[in-house]
Amino acid sequence: MRALVVGGGAREHALAWKLSQGGGVDEIYAAPGNPGMAGIATCVPIAADATVELAEFASSLKVDLTVVGPELPLVLGIADEFARRGLVLVGPSRAAAELEGSKVFTKEFCLRQGIPTPRARVVSDRDQAAAAVKAIGTPVVFKADGLAAGKGVQVCRSGAEVDDAMVRYFEERSFGAAGERVLVEECVGGEEVSFMVLADGASVLPLASARDYKRVGDGDEGPNTGGMGAVSPVPLEPALATAILREIVYPTVAGMAAEGRPYRGVLYAGVMVTAAGPQLLEFNCRLGDPETQAVIPRLEDDLAPLLRAVAAGELGAQRAAWKREAAACVVLAAAGYPGASRRGDPITGLGDALARPGVLVFNGATALEDGRLVTAGGRVLSVVGRGATVSAAVAAAYEAAATVRFEDVQYRRDIGRGLA
Numbered sequence: 244m245r246a247l248v249v250g251g252g253a254r255e256h257a258l259a260w261k262l263s264q265g266g267g268v269d270e271i272y273a274a275p276g277n278p279g280m281a282g283i284a285t286c287v288p289i290a291a292d293a294t295v296e297l298a299e300f301a302s303s304l305k306v307d308l309t310v311v312g313p314e315l316p317l318v319l320g321i322a323d324e325f326a327r328r329g330l331v332l333v334g335p336s337r338a339a340a341e342l343e344g345s346k347v348f349t350k351e352f353c354l355r356q357g358i359p360t361p362r363a364r365v366v367s368d369r370d371q372a373a374a375a376v377k378a379i380g381t382p383v384v385f386k387a388d389g390l391a392a393g394k395g396v397q398v399c400r401s402g403a404e405v406d407d408a409m410v411r412y413f414e415e416r417s418f419g420a421a422g423e424r425v426l427v428e429e430c431v432g433g434e435e436v437s438f439m440v441l442a443d444g445a446s447v448l449p450l451a452s453a454r455d456y457k458r459v460g461d462g463d464e465g466p467n468t469g470g471m472g473a474v475s476p477v478p479l480e481p482a483l484a485t486a487i488l489r490e491i492v493y494p495t496v497a498g499m500a501a502e503g504r505p506y507r508g509v510l511y512a513g514v515m516v517t518a519a520g521p522q523l524l525e526f527n528c529r530l531g532d533p534e535t536q537a538v539i540p541r542l543e544d545d546l547a548p549l550l551r552a553v554a555a556g557e558l559g560a561q562r563a564a565w566k567r568e569a570a571a572c573v574v575l576a577a578a579g580y581p582g583a584s585r586r587g588d589p590i591t592g593l594g595d596a597l598a599r600p601g602v603l604v605f606n607g608a609t610a611l612e613d614g615r616l617v618t619a620g621g622r623v624l625s626v627v628g629r630g631a632t633v634s635a636a637v638a639a640a641y642e643a644a645a646t647v648r649f650e651d652v653q654y655r656r657d658i659g660r661g662l663a
């Protein structure tokens with residue numbers, strides 16, 4: 244079987260690595276891939292959002308299975324391009340990917356389907372936003388409607404922060420077309436849980452539990468990032484998992500089918516567990532990064548058959564077996580991240596990290612320059628440790644991370660802290 248992985252980050256490296264472990268996959272392509280993936284896949288210089296070019300490439304090579312890492316190609320309709328050519332791709336159609344592509348669509352969908360979610364108003368200018376803030380009160384959350392590279396959400400806890408958001412969203416128009424419509428949403432308190440499932444349009448298969456660490460600094464200080472680390476598993480009360488499935492996930496999959504947008508792919512729900520029960524904050528239409536780097540190594544089964552079942556609508560009674568071991572991922576980021584990140588710094592010590600038992604290193608933003616591996620963006624490497632417990636996995640990840648060097652490397656020192 245020939246497989247194609249779309250994307251070039253550490254999440255995609257983890258997917259390619261798992262596909263390379265078995266499941267009938269003989270050849271792997273990655274577009275565009277990265278130097279770390281080059282050892283297990285043929286990297287082709289096609290951008291992840293070049294949806295037509297990717298479909299033509301997959302068609303010409305008779306690729307049997309394509310899996311998409313990032314959200315942008317899905318929101319742009321890569322699944323539709325592949326379906327038109329009779330190619331198997333795991334990921335929602337453009338219409339179904341609206342669950343991530345438009346926060347306004349999702350909010351209105353939740354209201355239509357009775358899915359619990361914080362109340363909100365849709366606004367498009369400063370006056371409407373001011374009226375919404377007055378009605379909802381502070382704290383309040385501003386959310387750009389469209390994709391904004393993870394930067395479109397701002398929590399405002401005071402009048403001064405609301406003023407700041409007004410400038411960013413309605414004067415500077417910082418989010419371009421993605422910010423033409425904005426949700427002004429009630430800020431609900433509680434514990435935030437990420438919940439990832441596979442869905443085949445009708446059936447749902449939950450993936451192993453995971454937690455990511457969003458802020459750049461220890462103790463969840465500093466600005467938001469794509470994620471600075473992850474662990475799997477994490478304690479998740481069975482009753483809470485059942486409530487999230489019953490109140491959010493199942494009604495979403497059923498509602499999307501009923502509305503003529505059957506959802507096939509990964510559905511990632513960002514949920515706030517409030518005193519009144521779980522409430523949907525947002526959906527992603529793809530696997531989390533770096534959650535995938537901690538979850539995928541724990542999958543006992545081969546990945547390809549599971550993905551093919553999703554695409555074929557045959558998830559049915561399928562189960563996924565997870566290893567009892569834990570995994571922890573520490574993201575090594577470049578100087579400046581999550582702002583402008585320094586590039587071109589040589590990376591050393593990967594061999595020492597990889598020589599440690601159970602350790603995996605997935606490349607994120609790396610490049611080859613004159614034959615040397617160098618940094619090429621914000622989240623450079625995901626170092627994954629595995630062990631019998633989360634704390635053993637975390638220790639293994641940090642010991643390996645300490646052997647990897649590049650100028651002004653930054654990483655959190657508290658991934659998995661407090662977990663046994």
Ligand code: GLY
Pocket residue numbers: 455469470527530531532533534
């Ligand atoms: N780690 C969060 C995300 O992938 O959106």
